[in-house]
Amino acid sequence: MNYRLLTLILALGCYTLGSPAADIDKIQLPDMGDSSGALISPAQEKELGEAFFRNLHSQAVINHDMEIQQYIQSIGHQLSAHSYAPGNPFYFFVVMDPDINAFAGPGGFIGVNSGLILLTESESELASVLAHEIAHVTQRHLYRSFEEVNRLSIPTIAATLAAILLSSQNPNAGQAALMAVQAGSVQFQINFTREHEKEADRVGMSTLYDSNFDPRSMPIFFERMSQSTRFYGQGVPEFLRTHPMSENRVADTRGRAETYPYKQYPDTESYLLTKAKIKAISESDKTALLQHFTLLSQQGAPDQRAAARYGMGLAYADLQQPDAAAAIFAELATQYPNQPQYQAALAKVAADQHNYAKANLIYAKSVASFPHNDAIKIEYIRTLLKSEQAQIALHTLDSLSEPQKNQPFYYELLAEAHAQLHHSAESHRYLAEYYFSTGQTEEAIQQVRLAKQEADLNYPLLAILNERMNFFQTDQDERKSQRGK
Numbered sequence: 001m002n003y004r005l006l007t008l009i010l011a012l013g014c015y016t017l018g019s020p021a022a023d024i025d026k027i028q029l030p031d032m033g034d035s036s037g038a039l040i041s042p043a044q045e046k047e048l049g050e051a052f053f054r055n056l057h058s059q060a061v062i063n064h065d066m067e068i069q070q071y072i073q074s075i076g077h078q079l080s081a082h083s084y085a086p087g088n089p090f091y092f093f094v095v096m097d098p099d100i101n102a103f104a105g106p107g108g109f110i111g112v113n114s115g116l117i118l119l120t121e122s123e124s125e126l127a128s129v130l131a132h133e134i135a136h137v138t139q140r141h142l143y144r145s146f147e148e149v150n151r152l153s154i155p156t157i158a159a160t161l162a163a164i165l166l167s168s169q170n171p172n173a174g175q176a177a178l179m180a181v182q183a184g185s186v187q188f189q190i191n192f193t194r195e196h197e198k199e200a201d202r203v204g205m206s207t208l209y210d211s212n213f214d215p216r217s218m219p220i221f222f223e224r225m226s227q228s229t230r231f232y233g234q235g236v237p238e239f240l241r242t243h244p245m246s247e248n249r250v251a252d253t254r255g256r257a258e259t260y261p262y263k264q265y266p267d268t269e270s271y272l273l274t275k276a277k278i279k280a281i282s283e284s285d286k287t288a289l290l291q292h293f294t295l296l297s298q299q300g301a302p303d304q305r306a307a308a309r310y311g312m313g314l315a316y317a318d319l320q321q322p323d324a325a326a327a328i329f330a331e332l333a334t335q336y337p338n339q340p341q342y343q344a345a346l347a348k349v350a351a352d353q354h355n356y357a358k359a360n361l362i363y364a365k366s367v368a369s370f371p372h373n374d375a376i377k378i379e380y381i382r383t384l385l386k387s388e389q390a391q392i393a394l395h396t397l398d399s400l401s402e403p404q405k406n407q408p409f410y411y412e413l414l415a416e417a418h419a420q421l422h423h424s425a426e427s428h429r430y431l432a433e434y435y436f437s438t439g440q441t442e443e444a445i446q447q448v449r450l451a452k453q454e455a456d457l458n459y460p461l462l463a464i465l466n467e468r469m470n471f472f473q474t475d476q477d478e479r480k481s482q483r484g485k
Contacts, residue, residue: 046089049107053091056111057408058439063094063114064409065281066375067341071274073403075123076110079131082210084203085138092130098282100225104133114278119224123271124208124217131204131211132218139199201253214265219254226250272307273341280314290315306332310342317349325349340370344379351379356387367396374404381413390420408437425454425461432468441476445469 056062063069076092090108095101098115105111110133112126120126201218209215226247276293283289293311296304313328329346336342347362363380370376377396384393394417397410404410411434419427428451436444448469451457457465 052105054439061096066378070375079211083207104136123267124214125221127213128218131208135200135203215260216257276311286318351383359383390417425451425457
């Protein structure tokens with residue numbers, strides 16, 4: 001029963017993400033679970049995390065640029081390997097949202113908004129936020145909260161859930177109801193949340209230092225956050241709503257950071273390039289974007305100027321000036337042969353001009369130079385499919401690392417490759433997996449039905465389709481049942 005209640009709360013939380021009703025998260029709602037893990041098993045936690053991530057796709061814009069994804073996973077795993085629970089599974093991702101926020105969901109799913117990444121002024125600042133979120137997971141704050149919520153009455157929990165349901169239909173009425181039912185317990189929950197935040201700061205800073213990032217970056221970034229209201233007028237960044245900040249907390253992290261030995265922590269080129277790419281994706285005014293990076297290219301250290309020139313190339317490409325973009329990327333690729341982003345950008349310019357032969361040649365050389373770089377392989381696969389070389393695309397897909405083979409893009413590319421090879425049943429099968437992984441269960445069921453009608457269907461595939469149909473149908477029935485309660 002408690003596990004089902006946790007699922008309901010998380011589903012409702014995803015449902016209200018990005019809506020006016022999201023303002024009610026200023027009040028910290030109770031989460032279900034316990035510190036010992038007795039209430040929810042590792043298998044249930046994994047299932048819950050995957051469901052959380054699927055639901056998130058329908059409520060937020062998850063970034064699927066493989067270079068960005070590869071970077072955030074790399075820095076996240078560097079930190080988690082030095083955390084208090086290095087064996088825990090983690091999955092890090094970027095949400096394309098200008099709001100300054102980061103969050104830790106069930107099952108080790110940790111998201112960070114593009115707005116927060118752009119606000120950081122060093123790689124260690126970004127790492128400090130991820131380390132803090134990792135600490136929330138390793139200290140099981142999501143589940144330990146249930147031990148405290150047991151002190152609240154069942155009617156209060158029920159009224160809180162009713163208020164959330166009401167808020168999804170009528171945000172003003174729902175928020176008023178939530179304020180009323182929580183009046184007697186808000187201060188207790190805020191205090192408990194502050195304890196979690198302090199613990200996450202302490203544990204996260206230790207992880208930060210052990211992972212070779214600057215522990216002083218945490219108070220620096222938090223202090224900038226605590227002063228952010230003067231920059232945001234009446235609004236408060238989402239990060240401060242879900243991570244209450246105070247002068248004492250900033251002072252505490254500053255004092256703790258000073259206990260660590262001082263040294264320089266230079267930013268990696270991957271951080272600078274990822275930040276430049278996110279800026280390029282986020283900025284709608286491409287002329288202003290070009291001006292921004294042109295100015296930056298004339299100042300700073302050599303690696304900072306190189307990242308700015310990379311941003312200029314991206315801006316030129318968006319402004320439909322491929323020759324200018326290609327010239328910049330070719331020069332950077334020659335100067336920095338060990339930086340795969342420059343070669344990938346050069347190949348993409350060629351692909352965007354439909355010069356697939358040139359693009360495939362650059363990608364093939366890059367794959368040979370960086371055999372473990374999944375980002376280059378995936379862009380190579382996309383170009384192979386555009387040039388109708390599905391068999392080579394399938395072979396390259398098979399060479400991806402195992403974590404990539406559970407991602408939505410993987411199923412989508414498999415579906416396209418099999419469609420080109422006229423494997424219709426297989427194509428529908430993988431489209432079903434793509435739709436389900438992005439939270440579109442009804443569409444997944446429809447693709448299974450279409451697969452079962454194809455002439456090339458065989459018995460082993462039929463058995464797989466029947467099993468997936470049962471799984472998808474059960475998921476859909478549970479969703480409908482929850483909505484009906």
